[in-house]
Amino acid sequence: MSTILKIEGLSHRYSTSWAIRDINLEIQQTGVVGLLGSNGAGKSTTMNIMCGVLNQTEGRVYINGIDIRQQPELAKKEIGFLPQNPPLYTDLTVDEYLTYCAELRLIEKHRIKAAVNEAKERCGIAHFSTRLIRNLSGGYRQRVGIAQAIIHKPKLVVMDEPTNGLDPNQLIEARKLIREIALDHTVLLSSHILSEIHLLCKEVIMIEGGRIIFSDTMDAFNNYVQPHTVLVGMENMPPVAELMKIRGVSKVEVLTEKQARIYFDGEKDITERIITASVQHEWRLQEISLDKGLLDDIFKQLTIQSHQ
Ligand SMILES: Nc1ncnc2c1ncn2[C@@H]1O[C@H](COP(=O)(O)OP(=O)(O)OP(=O)(O)O)[C@@H](O)[C@H]1O
Numbered sequence: 208m209s210t211i212l213k214i215e216g217l218s219h220r221y222s223t224s225w226a227i228r229d230i231n232l233e234i235q236q237t238g239v240v241g242l243l244g245s246n247g248a249g250k251s252t253t254m255n256i257m258c259g260v261l262n263q264t265e266g267r268v269y270i271n272g273i274d275i276r277q278q279p280e281l282a283k284k285e286i287g288f289l290p291q292n293p294p295l296y297t298d299l300t301v302d303e304y305l306t307y308c309a310e311l312r313l314i315e316k317h318r319i320k321a322a323v324n325e326a327k328e329r330c331g332i333a334h335f336s337t338r339l340i341r342n343l344s345g346g347y348r349q350r351v352g353i354a355q356a357i358i359h360k361p362k363l364v365v366m367d368e369p370t371n372g373l374d375p376n377q378l379i380e381a382r383k384l385i386r387e388i389a390l391d392h393t394v395l396l397s398s399h400i401l402s403e404i405h406l407l408c409k410e411v412i413m414i415e416g417g418r419i420i421f422s423d424t425m426d427a428f429n430n431y432v433q434p435h436t437v438l439v440g441m442e443n444m445p446p447v448a449e450l451m452k453i454r455g456v457s458k459v460e461v462l463t464e465k466q467a468r469i470y471f472d473g474e475k476d477i478t479e480r481i482i483t484a485s486v487q488h489e490w491r492l493q494e495i496s497l498d499k500g501l502l503d504d505i506f507k508q509l510t511i512q513s514h515q
Pocket residue numbers: 221222225226244245246247248249250251252253399
């Protein structure tokens with residue numbers, strides 16, 4: 208497998224504060240890779256630099272072995288970018304816009320029409336060729352954004368929060384399209400939603416406070432992140448004080464009249480003790496499941512682990 212993206216010692220400072228510090232990573236040519244991080248973690252800054260939109264303060268980015276700062280034209284042939292706010296010209300039709308993008312990508316004149324048609328086909332927007340972009344729904348605008356990112360058939364397609372703001376149906380369609388695109392491009396996408404990354408990615412890179420705190424497969428991520436909360440449903444939900452009496456319980460969050468999230472500290476047989484207490488006090492336990500925890504907690508846990 209060849210390396211499509213390599214980042215060495217990447218740091219960026221906006222005026223006085225550092226947005227990212229000493230990022231090192233390598234992506235092989237395969238499937239969908241997720242860049243997961245909370246708001247302000249440094250995802251967009253990293254992506255903007257790797258796509259040549261922003262010049263870094265320190266470090267190097269190689270796309271398919273080409274330094275994007277040294278040979279931007281050559282490197283950009285291998286990379287397509289869907290920024291957080293896609294640069295759509297809404298007064299153009301889909302065809303006019305994609306033709307313009309193909310010209311910007313320096314596709315040879317005689318190949319432009321075929322490239323536009325192919326990108327439209329792949330993204331399911333061929334029937335909207337003559338529609339003004341401003342008259343498209345959010346989901347279809349997003350498809351036009353993806354079409355411009357793949358029009359020159361780059362090896363790496365970078366998408367900054369591509370599913371943000373879509374309604375549930377558009378979300379399903381967008382995920383399907385991203386999976387299809389990943390069949391013959393490497394896709395790097397960012398999100399602050401863990402479940403989104405779970406659904407789409409084989410590998411995950413986690414960034415927090417401008418630093419990478421985890422980088423491995425999704426399976427390794429699942430093993431690494433220890434469950435530390437339990438979701439319970441009880442017909443006779445006791446007061447919080449009663450649940451707090453169970454050994455190992457550190458906090459109880461009441462979700463509904465009959466549901467609660469129970470936090471615990473490193474206790475292995477916590478579920479057993481909850482079940483025993485429930486039987487003893489006739490709380491009538493109806494559901495219990497280990498929860499991988501909220502994203503904020505996972506960030507905290509990984510940040511601590513990465514500093515150990
Ligand atoms: N143009 C800018 N000028 C000054 N600071 C900035 C600028 N852009 C981003 N930052 C800061 O850099 C840090 C990283 O921001 P970045 O946008 O890269 O994070 P992000 O993970 O993409 O977050 P979001 O999902 O909210 O876009 C944040 O603290 C942000 O406030």
